[in-house]
Amino acid sequence: MSAGRAVAMLSLALAGFAACQDSSLQPGGPGGPGSINAVPDGGPTGGGGSSGNGTRGAFDGGLAGFGSSVGTGGAGGAPPADYGASACVMTSAQLPWTTVTGTLTGLEVVVSSDGSAIAVLNRQPTQLDVRTYHRDGTPLGGRQFARDVQLLPYGGDHFLLIAHGVSGDFTGIEVAADVTGGAHKFMVPSTATEQIRAVVAGPPGIVLLTSERFVNATTGAAVPWTTTLGPDAQAFTSGRVYGAVAQGNDILVAGGTGRSLGVMVLDTDGNVLRSAIDAQGLTDIAATTQTTAAMPFAGGLLMFEGNPPLLTQIGFDLSRTQLGEHRQLETFYRTAPRVAPIQLMGRPVGIFLTVFPGTDNTQGNTLHRLYACALDVSDPATCATALPIARTGLGGYGIAQAPVAAAALPDGRTFAVAHSDAANRTWLRIADMSCTTSDGLD
Numbered sequence: 001m002s003a004g005r006a007v008a009m010l011s012l013a014l015a016g017f018a019a020c021q022d023s024s025l026q027p028g029g030p031g032g033p034g035s036i037n038a039v040p041d042g043g044p045t046g047g048g049g050s051s052g053n054g055t056r057g058a059f060d061g062g063l064a065g066f067g068s069s070v071g072t073g074g075a076g077g078a079p080p081a082d083y084g085a086s087a088c089v090m091t092s093a094q095l096p097w098t099t100v101t102g103t104l105t106g107l108e109v110v111v112s113s114d115g116s117a118i119a120v121l122n123r124q125p126t127q128l129d130v131r132t133y134h135r136d137g138t139p140l141g142g143r144q145f146a147r148d149v150q151l152l153p154y155g156g157d158h159f160l161l162i163a164h165g166v167s168g169d170f171t172g173i174e175v176a177a178d179v180t181g182g183a184h185k186f187m188v189p190s191t192a193t194e195q196i197r198a199v200v201a202g203p204p205g206i207v208l209l210t211s212e213r214f215v216n217a218t219t220g221a222a223v224p225w226t227t228t229l230g231p232d233a234q235a236f237t238s239g240r241v242y243g244a245v246a247q248g249n250d251i252l253v254a255g256g257t258g259r260s261l262g263v264m265v266l267d268t269d270g271n272v273l274r275s276a277i278d279a280q281g282l283t284d285i286a287a288t289t290q291t292t293a294a295m296p297f298a299g300g301l302l303m304f305e306g307n308p309p310l311l312t313q314i315g316f317d318l319s320r321t322q323l324g325e326h327r328q329l330e331t332f333y334r335t336a337p338r339v340a341p342i343q344l345m346g347r348p349v350g351i352f353l354t355v356f357p358g359t360d361n362t363q364g365n366t367l368h369r370l371y372a373c374a375l376d377v378s379d380p381a382t383c384a385t386a387l388p389i390a391r392t393g394l395g396g397y398g399i400a401q402a403p404v405a406a407a408a409l410p411d412g413r414t415f416a417v418a419h420s421d422a423a424n425r426t427w428l429r430i431a432d433m434s435c436t437t438s439d440g441l442d
Contacts, residue, residue, distance in 0.1 A: 083421045086388040088435030093137035095418065095426040097122050097129070099403070107418040107426065109407040110151050110159065117157040117177035118407075118416045120428055123147060132177055135409070135416075135430055141178025148195040152206075154185075162199060162208070162217075164190060170208060172217060186217050198253075202246030204268040209244065209253065211237050214270030223270035232277065235262065243294025243301045252316050254294050254301050259287045263318050276318045282306070285336050295341035297348050302377070304350060307336035311348075311380045328382040329354045329373055335399050340406040342415055344433045347374045347384065351406040351417055353392065353399060368394045370404070370419055372433060389431055393422030 085092045108121040117140060122129040128149050132140040145163060154160035157177040165171035165187065172185040186206070194212040201207075205218025215222045225233040239257035246252075250273065251266045261281025265274045283306040286292050294303040294314070301314040308325040315321070329352040331337045337354035350373045370390045373383040394402055403426070406417045417429045 083391050083393045083423065085390040085427075085429055086431075088387055089389060089429045089431045090414070091135060091137040091428070091430035092390075093133055093139075093428045095120060095122075095131065095428055096142075097426045098424045099420045099426065100424075107403040107405040109405045109416050109418050109428075110153060111407045111409055111416060112157045112159065112177065113153040113410065114156050115409040115411060115414075117159075118428065118430070119151055119159060119179075120405075120418050121151060122426075130179055132179055133428060134177075137428070137430075141176075141180060143179045148197075150196055150199045152199060152201055160185060160206075162196065162206075168192060170196070170215065170217065172206065188215055188217050188220055188222065190215070198241045198244055200244045200246050200251055200253075202251075204246050204249055204251060207246070207251060207268075209241065214266060216268055216270065219268060221269045228266070228270050228272055229264075229275075232262070232275070235260070235277070240290065240292070242292050242303060243296070245296035245301055247299060247316060250316055252301060252314065254303060254314055256281065256292075258282075259284065263314055263320075265316055265318070274318050281320075283310070285334075289336040291336045291338050293339060293341055295343065295348065297343060298377070302341065302348055304339045304341055307331060309337060309339060309350070311375070311377065313377070323377050324380045326350070326373070326375070326380050326382075328386070329371060331368070331399055338399060338402060338404045340404045340417070342406050342408045344374065344408050344415060345412055348377065349374050349408075349415070349433065351389070351404055351415075353394070353402055353404045353419065366395070367422075368392050368399050368402075370417065370429075372415070372417075372431065374433065385433070387431065387433055387435060389417060389429055390419070390421075390427070392419065394420075395422070 106123045108123065110119040110121065116135060117132055118135060119130055119132045124147065126147055128145045128147050130145065130151065131142040134140055149161060149163040152160040154174055159175050161173045161175050163171060168190060169187045170190045171187045174183040174185055175181045191212060194210040196208050196210050198209040199206065205216060208215040208217055213222050213224050214228055225236055229236055235257065236255065239255050241253065241255040244251060244253045249268050253266065254263050256262050259282045260277060260279050262277045264272055267273055282292060285307050286305040292303065292305040294301040298313060300316060303312045303314060308327050308330050310325050311323040313321045313323055329337060331354045337352050340351040342349050352371045352373055353368055369388065370392055372387040372389055374385040376384045402420050404419050406415055408415050413434045414430060414432050418426065420426045
């Protein structure tokens with residue numbers, strides 16, 4: 001994506017959507033390093049909050065760090081041989097969370113602007129746990145926050161943390177790579193009940209898409225969805241956001257619920273310039289598995305949905321161009337592969353948790369692997385390049401419930417991936433897309 005397009009989306013945080021999006025990652029392993037005691041939303045007594053009575057506490061605000069510290073956590077080092085990473089993985093670090101089998105989990109990855117710090121976010125039902133790592137896997141820091149707190153890269157190895165402050169307003173705080181510090185960057189009013197669902201950063205500034213309003217944190221403009229969307233407001237606030245991107249003074253958002261796909265273009269004041277809803281826009285399997293995702297690409301959004309994954313380019317004119325199905329990295333017919341889309345070397349790259357090759361038809365007996373698939377959008381049926389990342393040991397139809405999140409590093413060829421394995425452990429991997437080593441994972 002060229003700088004001339006002036007297209008940017010620094011963060012799309014899938015928080016506060018439908019209840020089925022709730023994370024089920026559990027803090028800490030069974031007594032392992034970096035174990036965490038979950039803190040109620042009120043915050044711990046004596047830790048800057050009330051004693052668990054639901055009022056704003058340590059997760060929600062305060063100027064020194066916006067949350068309760070949990071230390072560095074994470075067990076670095078090489079993964080066990082039975083679920084090994086490929087030779088193209090430069091870094092493997094075990095994360096301090098375990099998964100709950102059969103329940104949808106939610107990991108997110110944010111990379112600092114200089115690529116030296118990687119933040120992995122575990123969005124639990126009542127809180128957000130953030131751990132940061134150096135690109136060699138060394139733990140840097142960790143803190144816990146309210147569930148809808150968002151994190152964006154913010155120059156060098158710093159991050160911008162957006163949360164409800166102690167005043168109840170939405171506040172942007174610049175934090176260091178270890179999630180400490182507290183330099184205020186903006187403050188805009190919020191209601192007591194609204195949650196941040198997505199953040200779009202680009203030429204219009206920093207825009208918050210909340211559960212109740214469109215909020216431009218740069219200009220201060222704020223409009224309730226009931227005003228902007230009218231009768232469609234409820235559908236937007238109860239559905240998922242698949243992707244959002246800014247271009248010039250316009251913001252393109254794609255989202256929906258069930259088979260319904262909604263697309264809208266907003267201006268910097270929150271006015272709807274164009275919108276469309278297709279009640280049958282997604283396949284049944286996409287509606288069931290909720291694996292749909294979209295990434296900024298080619299002056300719009302590139303959406304992945306269903307099985308086989310269908311690639312659709314969505315434009316700012318609301319056009320939807322079906323580029324074709326990807327047939328190489330499919331999975332069993334009653335589920336869908338989970339794909340984390342990023343962009344590397346000018347191509348869209350899907351991080352697929354799936355069965356390889358697509359001809360496998362053993363219906364649950366073949367274990368899933370993690371692959372990076374660079375795609376040629378003119379012919380997306382196969383991977384232009386397929387890079388093995390790791391064995392997971394996962395099998396069967398629960399693939400759509402396993403977490404996969406990824407982000408590109410600024411060098412244009414390496415990327416960070418967070419995922420789980422069959423032992424319910426979670427991992428951070430950093431891999432090189434230009435790697436040509438084959439170690440049998442494929």
